[in-house]
Amino acid sequence: MTEMTIPIGPQHPLLKEPLSIELDVSGERVVGGRVNIGYVHRGIERLCQQRTYAQNTALVERICGICSHAHTTAYCQAVESLMGLAIPERAAYIRVLMCELERIHSHLLWLGVLAEAIGFTTIFMYAWRDREMILDMMEELSGGRIAHAANIVGGVRVDISPEQVELLLQRLRAFDEQMAFFRELIDRDRSFHRRTLGIGRVSLDMVHAYSMVGPPARASGCDVDLRRDAPYAAYSSLAFDVITADGGDVWSRAQVRLQETIQSVRLCQQVLQELPEGDLATRAPRRVAPGEAVARVESPRGELFYYVRSDGSDRPARVKMRTPTLPMLLALQYTLPGLETADVAAVIAGADLCIACADR
Amino acid sequence: MDATAIERTLGQACSAPVELLPLATCAELFVDIPSASLLAAMEGLMREHDLYHLTTITALRDGDGFLVLYHLWLGGGLTLRVRCSGAPPSLPSVCHLLPVAEWYEREVHDLFGIRFEGHPNLKPLLLPEDWVGPPPMLAEETP
Numbered sequence: 001m002t003e004m005t006i007p008i009g010p011q012h013p014l015l016k017e018p019l020s021i022e023l024d025v026s027g028e029r030v031v032g033g034r035v036n037i038g039y040v041h042r043g044i045e046r047l048c049q050q051r052t053y054a055q056n057t058a059l060v061e062r063i064c065g066i067c068s069h070a071h072t073t074a075y076c077q078a079v080e081s082l083m084g085l086a087i088p089e090r091a092a093y094i095r096v097l098m099c100e101l102e103r104i105h106s107h108l109l110w111l112g113v114l115a116e117a118i119g120f121t122t123i124f125m126y127a128w129r130d131r132e133m134i135l136d137m138m139e140e141l142s143g144g145r146i147a148h149a150a151n152i153v154g155g156v157r158v159d160i161s162p163e164q165v166e167l168l169l170q171r172l173r174a175f176d177e178q179m180a181f182f183r184e185l186i187d188r189d190r191s192f193h194r195r196t197l198g199i200g201r202v203s204l205d206m207v208h209a210y211s212m213v214g215p216p217a218r219a220s221g222c223d224v225d226l227r228r229d230a231p232y233a234a235y236s237s238l239a240f241d242v243i244t245a246d247g248g249d250v251w252s253r254a255q256v257r258l259q260e261t262i263q264s265v266r267l268c269q270q271v272l273q274e275l276p277e278g279d280l281a282t283r284a285p286r287r288v289a290p291g292e293a294v295a296r297v298e299s300p301r302g303e304l305f306y307y308v309r310s311d312g313s314d315r316p317a318r319v320k321m322r323t324p325t326l327p328m329l330l331a332l333q334y335t336l337p338g339l340e341t342a343d344v345a346a347v348i349a350g351a352d353l354c355i356a357c358a359d360r
Numbered sequence: 361m362d363a364t365a366i367e368r369t370l371g372q373a374c375s376a377p378v379e380l381l382p383l384a385t386c387a388e389l390f391v392d393i394p395s396a397s398l399l400a401a402m403e404g405l406m407r408e409h410d411l412y413h414l415t416t417i418t419a420l421r422d423g424d425g426f427l428v429l430y431h432l433w434l435g436g437g438l439t440l441r442v443r444c445s446g447a448p449p450s451l452p453s454v455c456h457l458l459p460v461a462e463w464y465e466r467e468v469h470d471l472f473g474i475r476f477e478g479h480p481n482l483k484p485l486l487l488p489e490d491w492v493g494p495p496p497m498l499a500e501e502t503p
Contacts, residue, residue, distance in 0.1 A: 041487070045497070305415050305416055305431065320418040326464075
């Protein structure tokens with residue numbers, strides 16, 4: 001059969017952000033594909049070298065509109081390591097709370113995007129409606145729905161009053177009940193199964209070859225989670241389970257992400273119940289002694305990596321970030337061959353891409 | 361992560377003793393590797409220490425040349441630090457060992473102009489294909 005190439009993107013209704021995928025198809029079968037990025041490259045690594053350590057917190061927050069808090073957490077951790085600063089315990093707990101709320105809303109956003117891609121509009125509406133509950137909580141805590149500005153170098157900027165603690169706990173209970181509906185859907189719904197079970201299977205070898213991280217790696221049986229393996233903030237004093245599955249298909253990814261959401265609710269509840277008293281931040285110096293530091297954070301999409309190098313001035317000499325979507329995109333390119341064209345949308349949505357993160 | 365065993369493996373790969381240096385700032389190990397021994401070091405780590413995770417490759421300016429950092433994860437953070445110079449600066453590609461390096465090396469090539477010998481497809485990743493001018497991270501002034 002004749003082969004043809006279908007361009008998807010950089011602007012395309014299927015994509016939420018600019019990304020180019022050239023799909024080689026033969027009839028209804030995908031025989032090859034090339035992924036191209038760079039359409040939202042903003043040169044943020046270079047910009048970081050021109051701003052002070054404190055100003056950069058606001059800049060790295062704007063790399064991503066979904067995991068903005070994970071970016072500032074990783075950046076602040078690296079800079080705090082450089083400065084030799086220990087953040088107050090209360091600040092570490094509040095960082096965890098924001099991280100987990102962010103994970104919940106990111107996973108629900110993903111469920112909505114996937115549902116829309118497989119033609120399940122009702123679930124798209126329900127998932128995004130329930131995601132609003134979490135965004136409202138984050139807005140009430142920090143003042144921002146997307147850019148929360150909760151982290152500063154040395155601690156956090158937002159505090160939680162005892163009344164807010166009660167209110168948040170009540171709302172998290174209500175949210176947890178809502179989640180039961182999605183759990184049931186993923187376990188039982190036949191049309192959801194037909195579009196996701198066995199689709200876009202990624203083997204453990206492929207996870208290793210492309211250094212995949214986060215929920216897609218865990219859905220292929222790779223048992224890694226930095227919150228457990230290299231605990232930061234307050235994770236070492238909180239209890240949670242690392243969720244893995246072994247199917248490696250879109251359904252397993254949905255399963256992992258939904259179960260993780262439930263673990264995140266559990267983590268939020270523990271933080272609110274055990275929130276220690278104390279200061280919100282330690283005062284950070286303006287200049288930093290020469291040195292280098294690394295921070296690794298488990299963002300909603302997996303390992304987020306920051307490297308910061310100081311030359312003794314008030315601006316970093318180098319800031320490097322590696323976001324989880326970058327290896328995921330390369331892996332996606334090699335997952336495409338062999339798919340039915342009708343499943344391409346589900347597989348792209350199932351990868352949970354964040355192009356702004358990958359391009360920086 | 362067994363630091364002594366890793367030192368032994370890397371020492372064999374470099375045919376000279378190496379020392380893993382813990383960062384004073386955080387729990388990550390750094391080690392200097394001559395660029396000629398980079399591939400042997402990676403092969404040794406893959407063979408004896410089950411290395412598969414290359415987190416990323418960072419390049420930075422260092423005097424007249426560059427430092428290229430290969431950040432790895434072996435149940436703990438390990439970074440191989442390689443010095444690179446020349447005109448154009450170049451290093452051997454690790455793509456055939458760690459396929460994920462394909463994009464990381466393209467990115468470093470884009471932003472710093474470092475060539476990776478043996479890379480299957482070293483075209484721009486982040487920059488437009490018709491980009492002219494110095495690599496953006498080396499430009500003296502930002503427009």
